[in-house]
Amino acid sequence: MDTPKSGVLERFAIAVSNWSERWFPDSYIFALLGVIIVAIASVVIGAPVTDVAKSFGNGYWSLIPFTMQMAMLVIAGYVVSVSKPVQALINKLALIPKSARSAIVMVAVVSLLVSLLNWAMSTILTALLVIALAKRKELHMDYRAAAAAAIIGMGATWALGISSSAAQLQANKDSLPESIYNLTGVIPFTQTIFLPQSLVMIVVLMVVSIAICFWSAPKRDNTKTMQDFGLNFDEVEESTATQSSRPGDWLENSPLLSILVVLLGLVWMYFEFTSKNPILAISSLNTYNFVFLILGLALHGTPRNFLNAVSKAVPAVTGILIQFPLYGSIAFIMTNAVNGSGDSLSHYIAHFFVSIASHDTFAIVMGLYSAILGFFVPSGGGKWIIEAPYVMQAANDLQYHLGWSVQIYNAAEALPNLVNPFFMLPMLGVLKIKAKDIMGFTVTQLVVHLPLVLFLLWALGQTLDYVAPMK
Incomplete structure (x- = not known):
């Protein structure tokens, strides 16, 4: 019996995956390269080397609150996931798919839907679902393709949903810097x-x-399962309750303190x-992490x-702790290292794109600009503060719909x-694989998404009329 040939998307994904597994460096190297590229570019536009170095150092710790939030996101998600009640629920969901491809589709659907409500929640929940599905050896599910499906919400729908940082900033006057408010006024949801x-756009x-996700999922000999990676998630948290010999032992193994703290x-x-x-409350990372930590404390009982669950979660945050400071430096160099005219690298990039835009090309030009800048400054809200003054001024000058300008962004x-490890790190930490392992499948998504997104932004934008700023 002849084996059916692999589809085009599957062959492309496997080819890119094979290349990335051999040539794609660790994501930390990727971050270091980003720093060097931005630093050189800043010097080229006339920024003094000393200012570039100062920006590097000053920005290094600028993402510490966010770094801590992301680290706690991984720890909280892991702690909840290894509790017996949650493991039982996820295992029941994992029994639904009947094939490897349907399992990967399930992961993608969950990622896309949950990311519309809360991007942070989508990365952890889908990672836990991938692990549960991967344990079903009879599915023979490709672990790389499933992991890529778990991050698809972050690359497709999250910023169009309720947790969009830019949309939330624009809808609240008190959150907007005065310079942006004067340009745009309040733009409601x-x-x-x-x-x-x-x-x-979301539906498409x-x-x-x-x-x-369905058509690029590997079949037969191309499949690389969780077992092929040598991973084992079968460890069960064992209760360490022992005969109390001192007050400290009793407090550690009694649910009393846990119950009181959970009630608070x-x-x-x-x-x-x-x-x-x-929905807005849970979109706050602080609230999200607090809820999950309290839930984890309740589910573990003592x-x-x-603490046993937390200790096993800590190794998963290594990449976050060591790489996020570099992203902070990149953002600072791009915005704070200025030349003799007082202009930064981000200003020159923005000015170039704004200068070549017209009303008809605004969506495509601004979409490309936002995507390129997002590669170096991977922060939805922070990047909007950088980008909004130029983008929204151009929108006003060209009489382009201001709300759709936010959606273009x-x-x-x-x-x-889809290709920047920044937001992948929490998920990858839980799954215990590296960015290079899933890059073949996320690049496949990007190759299709980039022209599609630009076309949709242009075509749908043509149906909207300019509305003056609401103040």
Whole structure:
């Protein structure tokens, strides 16, 4: 019996994957290269080497709060995932798919939908689902393709959803810097993420992303399972309760302290979620991490069981702790190292794109600019503060719809996440693989998404009329 040939997308994904596994460096090397490239470019535009060096050092610790949040995201997600109740629930969900490809499609659907509500939640939940599915050896599921499906929400839909940093900033006057507010006024959600054009774009991207996940998933001999990576997630957290010989032992193995702290946490959560929109509340990384840590403490029962789970989670945050400071340096060099005219590298990049844009080409030009800048400054909210003054001034000058300008930023800003390890690191830490392992499948998504996103931004933008800033 002849074996059916592999599809075009599968062959392309495997070819890129084989190349990246051999040639793609560790993501830390990738971050170091980013620093060097941005530093050289800043010197080329006339920024003094001393200013570039100062920006490097000053920016190195600028992402410490975010770094801590992301590290806690991984720890909290892992702690909850290894608890017996959650493991049982995820294992039941993992029994639904009947084939490797349907399993990968399930991961993609969960990633795309959850990312619309909360991007941080999508990265951890989908990683846990991948592990549960990968344990089903009879599925013979490609671990790399499933991991790539888990990150697809970050590369396709997250910035078009409720946790969009740019849309949230523009909808709240108190959050906007005065310079941006004077240009745009307040832009409500009805003019950004809830536009009918935005919803159309979400549906199209979801359908296409799922189709790519399905058709690029390796079959037969091309498959590389979790077992092929030599990974084992079968360790069960064992209770260490012992006969109490001293007060310290009793407190560690008694649920009393856990119950009291959980009750305090529940009271705080009640006020937090009743005083504001619950979706916006959970979109805060601090709130998200707090909820999951309290949940983890409750699910593990005793402080000792909880601490055992935390200790096993810590190695997964290595990449985050060592790489995120470099991304902070990149952002600082691009924005703070200026030449004799007072202009930074980000200003020159923005000026170039704005200068070549017209009303008809605005969506494509700004989309490319946002995607390129996002590769070096992978921060939705922070990058919008950098980008908005130039983009929104151009939108006003060209009489282009301001809300759709925000969506151009959102849709294009997500694209670099398909190849930039920045937002992959928490998920990769849980899955215990590297960026090079999944790059073949995320690059396949990017090759299709880039022209599709630019076309949709242009075509849908043509249906909208300019609305003056609302102040």
